[in-house]
Amino acid sequence: MDKAVSHLWAMRCLYVFLVVLVLFLHLLPLNTQPDRWPFPDVLIALTFAWVLRRPEYTPIAIVAVVMLIADLLLQRPPGLLAALVVVATNYLRSAAPGMRDIGFFGEWSSVAAVMTGIFVLNRFILSVLSVQQAAFWPTVVQLILTIAIYPLIVLISQNGMGVRRISAADAGIVGARA
Amino acid sequence: MAKDRSQRDEYTTPLRRLLLGIVVLCLLGIFLVWRIDSPRVERFRAQVVDAVVPSLEWAMVPVTATVNLVRDFQSYQRLSEQNRELRSELRRMRAWKEAALQLEQENARLLDLNNVRLDPRLTYITGVVMADSGSPFRQSVLLNVGRRDGIVDGWAAMDGIGLVGRISGVGADTARVILMTDASSAIPASIQPSGQTALIKGDNTAVPLVEFLENRELVRPGDRVITSGDGGVFPAGLLIGQITADPGGRLRVRLSADFERLEFLRVLRYQSAPAIRDSGDIVGPLRPEASLTPDEAADG
Numbered sequence: 001m002d003k004a005v006s007h008l009w010a011m012r013c014l015y016v017f018l019v020v021l022v023l024f025l026h027l028l029p030l031n032t033q034p035d036r037w038p039f040p041d042v043l044i045a046l047t048f049a050w051v052l053r054r055p056e057y058t059p060i061a062i063v064a065v066v067m068l069i070a071d072l073l074l075q076r077p078p079g080l081l082a083a084l085v086v087v088a089t090n091y092l093r094s095a096a097p098g099m100r101d102i103g104f105f106g107e108w109s110s111v112a113a114v115m116t117g118i119f120v121l122n123r124f125i126l127s128v129l130s131v132q133q134a135a136f137w138p139t140v141v142q143l144i145l146t147i148a149i150y151p152l153i154v155l156i157s158q159n160g161m162g163v164r165r166i167s168a169a170d171a172g173i174v175g176a177r178a
Numbered sequence: 179m180a181k182d183r184s185q186r187d188e189y190t191t192p193l194r195r196l197l198l199g200i201v202v203l204c205l206l207g208i209f210l211v212w213r214i215d216s217p218r219v220e221r222f223r224a225q226v227v228d229a230v231v232p233s234l235e236w237a238m239v240p241v242t243a244t245v246n247l248v249r250d251f252q253s254y255q256r257l258s259e260q261n262r263e264l265r266s267e268l269r270r271m272r273a274w275k276e277a278a279l280q281l282e283q284e285n286a287r288l289l290d291l292n293n294v295r296l297d298p299r300l301t302y303i304t305g306v307v308m309a310d311s312g313s314p315f316r317q318s319v320l321l322n323v324g325r326r327d328g329i330v331d332g333w334a335a336m337d338g339i340g341l342v343g344r345i346s347g348v349g350a351d352t353a354r355v356i357l358m359t360d361a362s363s364a365i366p367a368s369i370q371p372s373g374q375t376a377l378i379k380g381d382n383t384a385v386p387l388v389e390f391l392e393n394r395e396l397v398r399p400g401d402r403v404i405t406s407g408d409g410g411v412f413p414a415g416l417l418i419g420q421i422t423a424d425p426g427g428r429l430r431v432r433l434s435a436d437f438e439r440l441e442f443l444r445v446l447r448y449q450s451a452p453a454i455r456d457s458g459d460i461v462g463p464l465r466p467e468a469s470l471t472p473d474e475a476a477d478g
Binding site: 023024026027028029030031032033034035037038060061064068069072074075077078079080082083086087090129131132134135138139142 | 205206382
């Protein structure tokens with residue numbers, strides 16, 4: 001049982017480490033010219049992929065802190081995107097058991113729908129509060145890229161880091177822990 | 179086991195909902211406070227950046243250096259071609275150098291005659307670029323000098339040649355420079371030789387737009403753009419770049435500073451920069467109601 005708990009915390013640390021790595025790569029001053037293409041939002045894709053597979057690796061508090069730090073470091077309006085992502089992960093958490101049966105394409109399309117929802121709500125709230133926003137089309141491109149990169153991140157998480165859905169054999173261990 | 183799980187959910191679900199509610203309320207609260215009192219939250223952001231980014235520097239510096247080394251190595255492949263270009267450029271530069279030396283001597287003589295003293299207030303602090311904005315929609319860099327080195331919000335930052343941006347957000351050891359290419363940057367400029375004034379407005383591309391130009395006919399591609407010093411934002415006469423026209427016919431500025439690789443920036447000490455303490459009021463007469471948002475008004 002102790003082994004399970006330490007494994008759980010190791011995976012949580014791995015999640016935080018991956019987030020720090022992504023932020024680190026974003027902040028590297030390699031090219032100070034404006035980018036021609038926006039890059040995908042890897043943090044959101046990573047968080048969703050992990051929440052749908054192992055919700056216990058990404059508890060609400062960690063997701064909230066991580067996204068808030070990302071908001072602060074990446075010059076976004078602090079708190080708004082973090083709140084939307086936390087709500088979205090909570091929705092996915094509750095929808096995760098149902099997604100086991102609908103296959104990867106079903107999962108992908110619902111993740112795409114949630115990401116689009118976040119995008120629309122974010123833009124809507126910012127425009128209601130008349131905050132200066134980035135141009136429309138580049139952000140749409142970013143959304144599409146984020147959706148497109150999701151399968152890749154799922155692949156890496158599953159095969160590289162062993163973040164898989166709980167099989168019947170593992171369920172006993174987790175049940176016993178609780 | 180199914181029963182066991184449902185029993186567990188009975189206890190955990192309300193708790194989790196409560197936690198979720200608190201967390202989301204906190205985050206939205208931060209966002210609203212930021213919207214209402216943005217300078218204070220931005221100061222907090224500067225402090226967070228100040229605490230986080232320098233602690234990543236030990237890893238950032240070698241990685242950046244390695245990538246740049248690889249890039250330099252790639253450029254060796256074009257070495258002979260570059261060499262030829264440089265030679266021809268050098269020949270042209272020799273002619274210019276000669277002209278500059280003559281002008282310098284003449285200038286020195288004239289200054290001497292007039293007993294002119296150059297503005298002693300324009301000294302600078304040099305900083306190294308530590309990090310960039312990290313977002314595709316924001317153009318800014320983080321310098322390794324901050325309040326401890328006497329940096330103040332609003333000062334101009336240049337590379338060796340041209341204007342790069344202005345300081346916005348100062349931490350104890352770091353300062354953020356909003357680049358001229360950022361969408362929130364607008365800098366009053368004058369275009370030489372016609373003397374027309376305009377606003378150089380960034381739009382997330384490498385070449386900012388020229389806006390609020392009075393007479394377009396007087397401005398040609400190739401004209402020099404320098405800061406006008408209007409509004410006391412920047413000292414007058416800093417080089418910005420040259421006018422170009424984009425395929426749509428709009429005037430833009432090709433920046434003189436080398437934005438491809440910003441490494442060392444000079445921050446000009448400039449005393450008349452106004453301090454920004456509150457989240458700006460609407461500029462101009464109170465009625466009729468101006469359609470500017472506070473952000474735009476604060477930007478001037």
